[in-house]
Structure formats: structure tokens, C-alpha cells
Amino acid sequence: MAKAARGSRKIQSKQRATFLRTQSGRTRMEALRQARQNRQLFRLANALNQSRGSESSIFEAALDAILACLDAPKASVLLLDPHGVMRFKAWRGLSRRYRRAANGHSPWAVGARNPTPFRIGDVSKAKLGMEITQAIHEEGIGALAFIPLNYNQKLVGKFMVYYTRPHRFSSAELRLAQTIANQLAVGLERKRAQAALRQVKDRLAEQARELERLVGQRTCELSEANQQLEAFVYTVAHDLRAPLRAMEGFATLLVEREAKVLSAEGLDYARRIGRSAQFLDALLMDLLAFSRVSKQRIQLMAVDLGATVENCVARLENDIRKKRGKVEAIPPWPKVLAHEPTLAEAIVNLLSNALKFSRPDIPPRVRLWAESNRNLVRVWVEDNGIGIAPEHHEQIFRPFVRLESDAYPGTGIGLAIVKKGIERMHGGVGLQSIRGRGSRFWLELPQG
Amino acid sequence: MASLATILLVDDCENDITLMRAALEQAGFKGVLLVARNGEEALACLQGEFPFHDRGSHPLPDITLLDLNMPKKDGFEVLEWVRFRPGLNRIPMIILTASGRLEDVDRAYELGAKAFLVKPTSVHELISMLRCFLDWSHYNRRPTIPETALGSVKTEP
Numbered sequence: 001m002a003k004a005a006r007g008s009r010k011i012q013s014k015q016r017a018t019f020l021r022t023q024s025g026r027t028r029m030e031a032l033r034q035a036r037q038n039r040q041l042f043r044l045a046n047a048l049n050q051s052r053g054s055e056s057s058i059f060e061a062a063l064d065a066i067l068a069c070l071d072a073p074k075a076s077v078l079l080l081d082p083h084g085v086m087r088f089k090a091w092r093g094l095s096r097r098y099r100r101a102a103n104g105h106s107p108w109a110v111g112a113r114n115p116t117p118f119r120i121g122d123v124s125k126a127k128l129g130m131e132i133t134q135a136i137h138e139e140g141i142g143a144l145a146f147i148p149l150n151y152n153q154k155l156v157g158k159f160m161v162y163y164t165r166p167h168r169f170s171s172a173e174l175r176l177a178q179t180i181a182n183q184l185a186v187g188l189e190r191k192r193a194q195a196a197l198r199q200v201k202d203r204l205a206e207q208a209r210e211l212e213r214l215v216g217q218r219t220c221e222l223s224e225a226n227q228q229l230e231a232f233v234y235t236v237a238h239d240l241r242a243p244l245r246a247m248e249g250f251a252t253l254l255v256e257r258e259a260k261v262l263s264a265e266g267l268d269y270a271r272r273i274g275r276s277a278q279f280l281d282a283l284l285m286d287l288l289a290f291s292r293v294s295k296q297r298i299q300l301m302a303v304d305l306g307a308t309v310e311n312c313v314a315r316l317e318n319d320i321r322k323k324r325g326k327v328e329a330i331p332p333w334p335k336v337l338a339h340e341p342t343l344a345e346a347i348v349n350l351l352s353n354a355l356k357f358s359r360p361d362i363p364p365r366v367r368l369w370a371e372s373n374r375n376l377v378r379v380w381v382e383d384n385g386i387g388i389a390p391e392h393h394e395q396i397f398r399p400f401v402r403l404e405s406d407a408y409p410g411t412g413i414g415l416a417i418v419k420k421g422i423e424r425m426h427g428g429v430g431l432q433s434i435r436g437r438g439s440r441f442w443l444e445l446p447q448g
Numbered sequence: 449m450a451s452l453a454t455i456l457l458v459d460d461c462e463n464d465i466t467l468m469r470a471a472l473e474q475a476g477f478k479g480v481l482l483v484a485r486n487g488e489e490a491l492a493c494l495q496g497e498f499p500f501h502d503r504g505s506h507p508l509p510d511i512t513l514l515d516l517n518m519p520k521k522d523g524f525e526v527l528e529w530v531r532f533r534p535g536l537n538r539i540p541m542i543i544l545t546a547s548g549r550l551e552d553v554d555r556a557y558e559l560g561a562k563a564f565l566v567k568p569t570s571v572h573e574l575i576s577m578l579r580c581f582l583d584w585s586h587y588n589r590r591p592t593i594p595e596t597a598l599g600s601v602k603t604e605p
Contacts, residue, residue, distance in 0.1 A: 234547060234549065238517065238546045238547040239546075241546060241547075241567075241569060242461060242463070242464070242546060243463075244569055245463065245464065245467070245567060245568075245569050245571075246463035246464075246467070248569050248570060248571060249463070249467040249470075249471075249571040249574075250463075250467070252570075252571045252572065253467075253470055253571065257470070277569070278569065278570065281569040
């Protein structure tokens with residue numbers, strides 16, 4: 001008995017050893033499988049986190065992961081195209097024929113909210129369309145599962161797992177597959193967002209380049225136009241004045257050297273030619289001055305108004321004496337932000353107008369002073385001359401506008417030069433005037 | 449009496465030449481006025497080449513009035529040529545031209561011009577201008593004319 005018992009124990013221990021061996025074998029296999037799954041999941045996570053990877057690298061990592069985790073021989077990834085049709089994007093172990101037949105099949109409606117996995121454990125028992133059933137059969141597929149790719153609870157594609165034989169998909173398997181699918185969906189969206197961002201960036205850069213090109217082109221055109229204008233101005237100064245010189249010169253010579261042989265009328269005509277030539281010359285010079293003030297480079301700096309005004313008065317000393325006028329510059333003079341030559345040109349113009357448009361037999365009295373108001377300085381030039389009717393206050397700042405008769409000679413450009421010059425220095429001009437009593441012109445500039 | 453014996457006028461504009469002749473006369477100039485109608489003629493005149501080879505009728509000028517904008521050789525080329533010619537470079541070169549573009553003025557002085565005058569439209573102004581430096585040269589037999597002695601230098605764009 002003891003022997004038998006011993007034998008029986010022996011058998012028992014042998015069985016146990018076998019059992020233990022298989023157990024440990026299974027455990028080892030299980031552990032290996034687990035390790036492989038982990039490795040693939042890790043690789044997937046890595047691929048998803050890599051911002052530079054392509055879409056297909058994510059697909060491949062996801063396929064590797066699902067094949068390893070579910071121990072399946074075939075798998076595929078399909079995405080909804082813009083028309084809502086499922087299209088194969090990546091696959092393992094699927095023939096072209098099958099892919100063509102299965103394209104577009106989906107167990108969920110296109111706009112489905114939060115769709116869930118769908119499994120067919122045994123295709124022979126499933127009721128599917130004839131065509132797809134045949135394709136499945138020919139491909140040697142026994143079971144398949146549809147794992148939705150959801151992003152923001154919206155279907156964006158699907159993940160397919162296929163087995164060659166009928167397979168009972170455990171809920172653990174489906175959960176695992178869904179987890180991989182979710183990761184894939186998130187990764188894909190991120191890739192798309194990145195691609196969209198890159199596209200926007202590229203477009204912005206493209207637009208910036210285009211803008212730069214346009215600016216360059218415009219600058220080129222502008223400088224060309226500027227050069228043309230300069231050439232035009234030079235022509236005016238150089239070529240138009242040559243015949244003028246001749247007209248003026250010969251008319252003068254006629255008057256002065258040929259007076260003896262000319263009739264009184266002839267003499268008068270020659271004088272008129274001379275005067276007209278001189279006037280045309282004055283017009284050309286003024287046109288040049290206007291064009292200069294319009295296009296010259298203007299650099300603003302703090303300018304001592306007192307010194308500028310003093311210089312301007314000095315420049316007109318001759319006119320003041322001729323008209324028996326009096327000019328009074330009343331301090332204090334603040335500093336202004338201006339381009340000194342342009343400012344001086346404006347003040348000289350205002351001053352010489354104040355002297356010129358005096359009333360007959362009333363010597364001009366001109367007063368200048370400045371007023372500071374917040375950040376602005378207003379310079380006033382007041383005269384006791386003929387004044388300007390209110391309806392003309394606007395137009396007198398336009399070029400070549402002359403209100404007065406030939407009793408007040410001039411080309412009518414002076415105030416246009418004043419306005420253009422002051423405006424180019426970011427200032428303004430204006431006037432107050434009563435016809436027959438006098439005028440008060442002002443110009444305003446930022447404080448220096 | 450002005451002591452300038454010979455003036456060389458280099459100008460391509462017939463009208464201006466005629467006016468200058470009249471203005472010089474009016475200003476009291478009694479000497480010889482030589483006329484060259486472009487830069488090449490000016491060089492020929494200064495070197496005593498044909499048709500200026502007879503120094504009796506074409507003496508070496510005491511002063512040259514030089515236009516800038518001319519055919520063949522322009523005024524700048526004349527200045528460049530004269531600049532390092534011993535003997536000739538002592539003759540003062542006075543620019544007398546239509547426009548006083550600042551870059552032209554600068555360039556002319558760099559090339560050795562003694563003065564830069566802008567042709568006045570008024571013949572009276574021209575006469576005053578000429579009288580001024582004829583008077584001035586009365587005191588200087590060989591004038592090296594300072595810029596300020598020749599009246600205002602106008603500049604325009």
C-alpha cells in the first residue's frame with residue numbers, strides 16, 4: 001500500500017510538475033506577450049508625441065500596437081474623406097481587391113455621436129451584403145471588429161482588426177483596441193492641427209514675401225516717378241528759361257538800344273514782351289520753389305523761433321524800407337518742431353504778403369507773436385492791409401490763386417508754398433481777416 | 449577802363465552769345481571776346497589749335513566763361529581737361545550756366561571752377577554781374593577771382 005501510495009504521490013507530483021511547467025510556460029508566454037504589447041504601446045505613444053513624424057508613421061505605430069495587443073494577423077486604418085466615405089489609409093495583410101471592395105463600408109452613420117466598437121465574431125453567421133461577404137470570404141477573414149476613431153465624440157475614421165478564424169472578442173480586447181484607437185484619433189487631430197498651422201504659417205510667410213515684393217516694386221516705381229519729376233523740374237529750370245532769357249534780353253535791348261528807330265507803340269510792345277517774359281520767369285521760379293517744398297527731404301528738430309523770425313525780418317529789410325513799413329516781433333518765442341529752412345520760407349512768405357498787400361497811403365504795420373497751447377505753438381502774422389473777404393479764405397492757399405489786380409504783383413504761389421511746407425511738418429495754417437481792415441495769418445506747429 | 453583783354457565765352461546757345469556780347473559792351477568791356485560753341489572748340493581755343501591757331505586774332509584768354517550743358521564736350525569735361533594743364537590752369541574758369549543744381553555746383557568747384565554763376569533772366573542783371581567782375585579785374589591783372597567777388601551764387605534744384 002505504501003508502495004502504491006508512494007506511486008500515487010509520485011504521479012501526483014509528476015502531474016503537478018507538468019501543471020507547474022505549463023503554468024510557468026504560459027506565464028512566461030503571457031509575460032512575453034505583455035512585454036511586446038507594452039513595447040508597441042510605448043512605440044505608439046512615442047510616434048504620437050513626435051511632432052515631426054508623418055501621418056503614416058502614426059498609422060504604422062498604431063497598426064503595430066493593435067496587431068501585438070490583439071494578436072491579430074490583419075488590421076487597417078480608415079479615415080472619413082471630405083465626402084464622408086471611409087477610405088483605407090494604412091493596412092496589414094489585406095489585398096488590394098479586398099480594400100477596394102471594403103472601401104466605404106461602415107457600421108456607423110456619418111454624423112454618429114460617440115460611436116462604439118462593433119464586432120463580428122463569426123462572419124459566416126453575420127448578415128452582410130453579398131459583395132462584401134464574398135470579399136471577406138475570399139480574403140480569408142473569419143472574424144472582424146470595427147473600432148471607431150472618435151475625436152471630440154465625433155467619428156473621424158475607424159480601426160479594423162481581422163482574424164482568419166471566428167474569434168470571440170473579449171471586452172478587454174475591445175477596450176484595449178478602443179484605447180489605441182482613441183490615442184490614434186487624438187494624434188491624428190494633432191497632426192492635422194499642426195499641418196493646418198504650418199499651412200497658415202506658410203501662407204503668412206508667403207503673404208509677407210508678396211507684401212515685401214509689392215513694397216519694393218512700389219518704392220521702385222515711386223523713386224522712378226520722383227526721378228522723372230526731378231528731370232522735369234530740371235527741364236523747367238534749364239530749358240524753358242533759355243528762350244525766356246532771349247525774349248527778355250532782346251526786348252530789353254530793343255528798348256534800350258533801338259529806341260531811336262522804334263515808334264512809341266513799338267517801344268511799348270517791346271516793354272510788354274519784356275515784362276511778360278519776366279513774369280513768366282517769376283512763375284517758373286515759383287513753380288520750382290513749390291515743387292522743392294513738396295518733395296525735399298524734411299527733417300524735424302527743435303527750432304528757435306525767435307532766431308528764425310529775426311532772420312526772416314532781416315531778409316525783408318529792403319521791402320520794409322521801400323514800403324516805409326514797420327515790423328514788430330513780439331517775444332516770447334518758444335521752440336517748435338520744424339525743418340528750419342521750410343519754416344523760414346513760410347514766415348518770409350507771410351511777412352512779404354503782409355508788407356505787399358497794404359492799403360494805399362497807409363504804410364504797413366506788421367506784428368508777429370507766438371501762442372503756446374498744450375503741445376502746439378501758433379505763430380501769428382498780423383497786418384493792417386487790405387484784408388481778404390471771408391469767401392476767399394479757403395482758396396487763397398491754392399497754387400496760383402490771385403485775388404488782387406496787377407496793382408499787387410505776384411504769381412499767387414506764396415501761400416501755397418506756406419501751406420505745403422507747414423503741412424509737410426505736420427502743422428496747419430489759417431487766417432482771420434476783415435476786408436479793408438487787415439489780416440491775421442497763423443501757422444501752427446508742434447512744440448519743440 | 450577794364451583791364452581784361454580777352455574773354456573766352458564757351459556756350460552753345462546763339463541767343464545767349466548775342467546777349468552776352470551786348471551785355472559785355474554795355475558793361476564797358478573793350479577787349480576781345482572769343483566764342484567757342486562747345487567743349488571741343490574751347491579746348492582747341494585754349495591750345496591755339498585750328499581755327500584758333502593765330503594768337504594775334506585769338507590770344508590766350510584772361511578768363512573763361514563756361515557753360516556746362518553743351519554738345520561734344522560738356523563744361524565738366526573742359527574743367528577736367530584744363531585742370532592739370534600747366535599754363536592753362538591759371539586761367540580762371542567761371543561757370544555761367546542755366547541751372548544751379550547743387551550737385552553741378554559741387555562738382556564744378558571740385559573740378560577747379562573759380563565761381564559758379566547762374567544765367568540771370570534779366571539782361572540788366574547780367575550786365576551788373578559782368579560789370580562787377582570787370583571792375584574787380586581792373587585791380588587784378590591776372591585774376592584769381594574769389595567766389596564772393598562775383599555777386600550772388602544762386603542755387604536751385
